[in-house]
Amino acid sequence: MVSLSFSDLTFHWPDGTVVFDGLDATIGPGQIGLVGGNGAGKSTLLRLIAGELRPLRGSITVPGRLGYLRQDLALRTGQRVEAVLGIAEVRAALQRIEAGTGEPEDFDAVGSQWQLEEESIALLGKLGLDHIAGSVAELDRTIDTLSGGETVLLGLVAELLREPDVLLLDEPTNNLDAVARARLYTVIRQFAGTVVVVSHDRELLDRVDGIAELRAGEIRSFGGNYGDYERIIDQEQAAALAAVRDARSDVRKQARELVEARTKLDRRQRFAQKMQDNKRVPKIIAGLRKNAAEVSAGKLRTAHIDKLDSARETLDQAEDLVRADREIRIELPDTRLYPGQDVISLDQVRLANGPVVELRVNGPERIALTGRNGAGKSTLLRRIVDEGPKVPWRLLPQRLDVFDEDRSVFDNVAEAAPHADAERIRGQLARFLFRGSDADIPASALSGGERLRAALATLLLADPAPKLLMLDEPTNNLDLPSLGHLTQALAGFEGALIVVSHDPRFLAEIGVTRTLELTQDGLVE
Incomplete structure (x- = not known):
């Protein structure tokens, strides 16, 4: 069990924004939850540890090998499974050797990893990716053919194959169903090294050994889990x-x-x-x-x-000493639906992955759409859009791939809401913590939580006001205070909701009236 240490760590963004200025701290050993408000610098700290960002001054000491599960892996849609797993080079060398065309450098590339494909497939199966683990050919798939939850598990397998001593996990339970979360919890608990996890998942944070709070560029350590931290x-x-x-x-x-x-x-x-x-x-x-x-x-x-x-x-x-943390403020427009009003009518619609579904939504229903990772929940939402809801609607996609990465947050929102003037757009972005120059940063520089806030801001600027909201894993990457605000706002929404989520507490608090599970046989109530 090892600890990470930071000495005089200093990092500023190119626009001069100070994230860390002379940070001296230690994290670990054990299973550590890294917490802090959106924008506190949690993902930035993980990227500094992983070497993706270079500090202006100071040093980071990481004993042993490092594994890093990124938050935005699902956005790398063109990559093949073997590339994500980091085994593409060895596989290619093995294939040349088996075909009798191997060169000395191929044997050097393989080294002692003759069973790497089999080990990868076994680990994929352990984490529930049985369909990918079914054959070696599945390793050639691209990750855009996987669900968001499957992509997260794939990334975790990739890091575990590297046998790290320190494992950094950035929102690892995003998009995971209950079964997959349980498997993830087991893998983390059985990991022999130090784990630093950034997560909004209360159940995961209640399983850690300690909490490291990142606030105002400083780290403070607490013994015990998130519940103990909250009480303190x-x-x-x-x-x-x-x-x-x-x-x-x-x-x-x-x-x-x-x-x-x-x-x-x-x-x-x-x-x-x-x-x-x-x-x-x-x-x-x-x-x-x-x-x-x-x-x-x-x-x-x-x-x-x-x-x-x-x-x-x-x-x-x-x-x-009194905390006055920045939190998002959500105001939903007048979106009332009346009982019996026709919202969605799907008749015997076949989804791309096989199931035939039939769905009727009337009035201000609140539907929780559940199902195993890869069942086709996101596909069903897109099919609803294709068929055309009967009322004004908005969809929050799971991958949040709705932005022009080279344009600013403001420009992206302005393009999606051409009816809104600049003052109104900046006012809405301020409610989601993009104040002043924060709204002018490029979308490519946004963290996962910032992308979600920007997407929510865009969604709620719709004109006419949406009477149907379809939200695909809306709690991903939100800090716990902001999650509370989102929950409160949705609880007061007067339109229809279809929410894909694996967070039972969130679903209960927004008052779902129906729960539909998507299976190979269709929708089961």
């Missing part, structure tokens, strides 16, 4: 809020006492001046008294001012 933070925040209340009370008290002291001193000075003007006190004595009073008044004023300044400083320190 809640206790600290309760104490911090109480300290703020006490500090504010003390500031008011010191300010009041300063005013009272000044009032008393002003009265004394006016009385002394009056006595001198009336010549009731000899001039020399009056002068001595005046000088003494001014010295005394100065000391008193200084003492009260010092107390007030100290009280204000204490208040500032107390307020610094």
Whole structure:
């Protein structure tokens, strides 16, 4: 079991945005959940550890071999399975050797990996990718023929084949069904090295040994799982809020006492001046008294001012401990549907992967669409779009491949919402935490959570307002506070919902009214 260490780690984006400035920290050993708000730098830190980004200053120490499961693997649609697994070169060498055309460099490439294909297939089967593990020929498939969940599991197999000592996992449960999640949990628990996992999956975070919180460019470590971390933070925040209340009370008290002291001193000075003007006190004595009073008044004023300044400083320190994290703010437009209103009518529609489905949606129904990875849930959503819903609709695709990667977030949203003026678009993006220059960064630079927020912003700018929302794994990559806001907004949505999700807590909280499982025999209620 090993630990990662960071010394004076400094990294800025090209536009000058500071992510880390002199970070000194250690993560591990064991199973560690790396948490923090969207934009805190979690994925950036993993990319720095993996060597995909270079720090401006400082060092990262990674003992042993490193494995890194990227968050955006599903976007690499042209790659073949063998390339993702990292076995393409060895397979090609093996094929030439078996065909009798092998060269010495082919034997060098193979080394001792004569059973690499078989080992890959066995590991694919262990993680439930049985159809890919069915034959060696399946290794030639491209990953755009796989579901999002299958792609994630494929990426995990690729990293495990490298036998790493440290395993970095960026949102590994994205798109995974319940069975696949269970397999993933088992693999992580059985991993002998150190695991650093970024995830919004509460069940996974409740299985880790420790939590590393990334906040304001610093890392703070907590023993125990996410539930233990939450309890500590809640206790600290309760104490911090109480300290703020006490500090504010003390500031008011010191300010009041300063005013009272000044009032008393002003009265004394006016009385002394009056006595001198009336010549009731000899001039020399009056002068001595005046000088003494001014010295005394100065000391008193200084003492009260010092107390007030100290009280204000204490208040500032107390307020610094209160968390005011940025969270998305979602407002859904007027999208009411009436009971019985025709929304979707599919009659005996055959999907590309085999099942024949029939689906009727009427009024503001809330449907959870479930099924095993690869069952065709995303395909069904696209078929609904092709058939044409009866009401205005919007689809949030699982892969979030809806952006021109070379254009900015603002330009992408503006193209999707040509009816909206620039002020309205920037206002909507601000609700999703793209404020000011953040909206002008290219889509290619977005993290998974940022892509989802940008896609949601686009979806909710639709005109006319969507009365049917089809959401394919909408909880992927959202931090837990933002997930809470999305849940609350969807709970108040008055239109029809079809949600593909493997998160039972999320589905329960948005109030699904029907659950449909897609199987080879069609939709089963």
